[in-house]
Amino acid sequence: MTASTVSPASSTPSKAGLLAVICFTGVLTASCTAHPPGSVGQGRALNGGLQSTGRIGTEHAQIGEVFWAALPLPNNTSKEPVSIRKARFTEVPKGLKISEYRVFNTEETGGVYLLAYSGGKYGTKDPEKLTNYADKPIRVKGKQESDYYYAAKVTVTGPVHKDLGGCSFWYTQSGEEYKQTLPCQTTIRLGKPLPDN
Template sequence: MAFVLLAGCVPVLPGGGQADGSALDGGMQSAGTLGNDHVRPGQRWWASLPVPYNRSGRPVEITDARFTQVPEGLEVVGYGAYAQDDSEGVVLLMQQGSVGMPRLDEFENHLHDVNRVRAKSESDVYYGAWLKVTGRISGNLGGCRYEYRQGGRSFDQTLDCDIALRIERQGAP
């Protein structure tokens, strides 16, 4: 069962010696909580970061995307970046092997490609992480950090994102 709750935005956070960026926006994915409360230890899940929208008047080149807050009970197994056209849209959250969901591992992973996003445009590529449930999950996955270049300078920008995966209670349907 997935759910969405409205939440506020988080300010931009500094990182790795790069300037604080402000060119990106996460849209509706940055405005709520996405989750599932039927998770079991040992399962693998895909969780998407917000699709970056370049709200500035100049193009950006996204070079990396990561979650900065990974709670105890979840392990990041790997990151991926996939073309929306390949997966027929954005896969926000899914359990690996879910019936009817695209097999992301069959698509080209653009993680190590520079993703050029035009001014006032949404990225054609979306980013996310493969997660392994290792035990009781202590909090929410969040802090969606992007690294990008714009106008010859490097920037870090963290967008609000909140993903709540919860271990299914014993006896729950």
Template sequence: MIALLVAACSSQEPQRGKGTALSGGTQSNGTVGFEHVKAGDIFWFALPVPANTSDEPIEITGASVVEVPKGIKVLRYGAYSLDDTEGLALLTEEGDKYTPAFGRLKDHAKEGVKVAAHSSSDIYYLARLKITGEPTRSVRYCKFDYRQGGRELTQTLDCEVELTSK
């Protein structure tokens, strides 16, 4: 009886396995940035375009940045078509005339993003970031949750955006 009670109390959501299907491409090999930011500024930062290097298709169920410093707040995430945004909006300030009107575009994040084997997605994820104070360091690492072959997996890719007030 005690063993059953302990097992019931300690049940947690199953851990995701560590995935290896994704490649971050060139976005995982550098830092993008913007200088002279101030409190209240809002930016859209593109996470690496999902490229499936495996032999099986995947379905991305979520994406997020991992390390967010003091002075920056993630407002939300979205997933948008490269066609709708007229290319990759790598880092763009909200309100700029060249920034896509994300609020009027279809957000694919809720439906999951399917990526065929050995293919890159035409949908990419963005983080909407708000400057709340002087950023203490870069936003770093991008995590993707996905399904592949009936398994729930997670994979972290290198990515970095430096927003400074200098």
């Protein structure tokens, strides 16, 4: 069985058709995940670890409070290194507003601040005073977990009935651009305030 794609304007196969033929016949399997130049492919190199399997959050938020919500710590499950240039929550519910993203180092925060109050309430370091590494891509070697993680500055503006989610990462690997969305769920709900001590 053979496959071919012919451009209607000429008798030469199109690039997309040629790639399909090569992938179909198995001649060059490494190129089967390639995408057209200038486009962003569907990434599969990252894993979000435990943070992608559960839900974090608080049910004691107050209107006007500001939190730093972490996106999953990137784990590169592939053999090739990746350079992550940005990460974002793509599902932001009514009642929450994101004003900026930063990149923190796990050594400075003593792990990942999954959901931290701005100002350093309740014994955590103030995320506002930590070094922000967002000015350059995060490079993660193959088969390794990153030492850096993205976090969003989230202000509570009203009642919240849905969760932050859709943790998307944009990265480069082997000269190709990719976007990958990892499972994540951060719950912020209004409720009785926590005691200050």
